[in-house]
Amino acid sequence: xxxxxxxxxxxxxxxxxxxxxxxxxxxxxxxxxxxxxxxxxxxxxxxxxxxxxxxxxxxxxxxxxxxxxxxxxxxxxxxxxxxxxxxxxxxxxxxxxxxxxxxxxxxxxxxxxxxxxxxxxxxxxxxxxxxxxxxxxxxxxxxxxxxxxxxxxxxxxxxxxxxxxxxxxxxxxxxxxxxxxxxxxxxxxxxxxxxxxxxxxxxxxxxxxxxxxxxxxxxxxxxxxxxxxxxxxxxxxxxxxxxxxxxxxxxxxxxxxxxxxxxxxxxxxxxxxxxxxxxxxxxxxxxxxxxxxxxxxxxxxxx
Numbered sequence: 001x002x003x004x005x006x007x008x009x010x011x012x013x014x015x016x017x018x019x020x021x022x023x024x025x026x027x028x029x030x031x032x033x034x035x036x037x038x039x040x041x042x043x044x045x046x047x048x049x050x051x052x053x054x055x056x057x058x059x060x061x062x063x064x065x066x067x068x069x070x071x072x073x074x075x076x077x078x079x080x081x082x083x084x085x086x087x088x089x090x091x092x093x094x095x096x097x098x099x100x101x102x103x104x105x106x107x108x109x110x111x112x113x114x115x116x117x118x119x120x121x122x123x124x125x126x127x128x129x130x131x132x133x134x135x136x137x138x139x140x141x142x143x144x145x146x147x148x149x150x151x152x153x154x155x156x157x158x159x160x161x162x163x164x165x166x167x168x169x170x171x172x173x174x175x176x177x178x179x180x181x182x183x184x185x186x187x188x189x190x191x192x193x194x195x196x197x198x199x200x201x202x203x204x205x206x207x208x209x210x211x212x213x214x215x216x217x218x219x220x221x222x223x224x225x226x227x228x229x230x231x232x233x234x235x236x237x238x239x240x241x242x243x244x245x246x247x248x249x250x251x252x253x254x255x256x257x258x259x260x261x262x263x264x265x266x267x268x269x270x271x272x273x274x275x276x277x278x279x280x281x282x283x284x285x286x287x288x289x290x291x292x293x294x295x296x297x298x299x300x301x302x303x
Contacts, residue, residue, distance in 0.1 A: 052097040060137060062089035063104045070115045070142060075217040084115070084142035090133035103130050115140075120176065124169040135170045144180075144218055148234055150241040151248075157236035163218050166209075179209040180221045184229030185245070186282050189253035200286045201249055204229065206259060207279040214272045228262040230254050256280045256291040264295040274300050 063086075070084045088104040107126055111119065120140065127136040144163040149156050162181040167174065184204050192199035206225040210216060226232035231249035234241070254262070259280040267276045275298040282291040 047097060051095055055094050057094040058092040060089035061092045061099050062087070062137075063101060066105065066108065068108050068115060070140070072142065072144060073116065074144075074146075075219050080145060082142050082144075084140045086141075087137070087139040088127065089137040090127060090131045091135035092133070099131060099133075106130075120165055120167055121169075121174050124167045124174055125172075128169050128172075135168065138165075138167045140165045140167075146219065146222065148232075150234055150237050151244045152240035153238040155236055155238060155241070157234060159233075159235050161218070161222055175211065177209055177211050178216055178218060178221065179207065180218055180225070182206045182208070182222050182225035182229075183233050184226055184259075185231040185233055185249050186256065186259060186280075187230040187249045187253045189255055189258075191286075192250065192253045199250060199253065200284075201230065202283050202285040203233065204256070204259065204280060204282045206263060207277075207281075208263065208267070209277040210267065210273050211275040212272050213274050216272065224263055224266045228254075228266060229259060256282045256293045260293045260295045264297065268297070268299070274298070 066086050066088075067083050068086060070082060072080045072082060074080060086108065088107075090099055092099050104127070107123060107130065108115070111123065115123070120138065124136055124138055127138065128134070141162070141164040144161045145158045146161065147156055148159045161183075164179040166177040166179060169175075182205070184206055185201055186204040187199050187201035206229065208221045208225060210221060230252045231245045234245075237245070259282075260278045263278045263280075264276070267273050267278070275296075277294065277296040279294045280292065284291055
């Protein structure tokens, strides 16, 4: 089926607000065009840099959840090639209308696949400089893998851990944090004490966020979390392994409070840890809720 219209056929002209027509759709600020009908880049309005009159500064503005390939070095000297999810923000002064979002992506792409934990600080400095911000933030979240050996059979498998590098630069001073989420097993001391046999146990997440004055390997934090749980977990286990870890957890019962206190005690012993937060969440097997605890400490002397 076809239809007809009394409207005039479209033309290549553009109707302006003042009623005049141009042969091309590009218009300069003074009403003139280049010979090819295009607009010079330096004549395009920079709306983000225009003045804002509401007198309200913005603490963080930028982009979230952009993925990019990265290289992560482990403590053995080997590199893992993975994909990280980035959040990138800057502080915006009250007199600017907006930030330049494209510059965040440009910074990521200028590094291509060369982004590493070592270049993390350089990216922070570059963000502050290119976006003319006193304060800049980067969060880089990625999966980190460790090859683990089962306790009885010796079978090996890869275990993944959720890791986030958190960076902030303010007036040229850089502060970085490392956060790791470690899956582990916790067994309830009360359940063990009151039961004739057995005890309820569950998978737990132990989260450590640490500021360090020198190199801090992700594996160091993972080792501490797994050592202080009732038992660590594995991707692959045979029946003899299941027997070992079941009995190990039964012999090492811990409340969620025990988990955070024991991990915190270990972090207190490390001089290179300046500050930390330890969280534990038990996904309770006999309740429809989780148990949670948190310990936070700044080890630096307060002035």
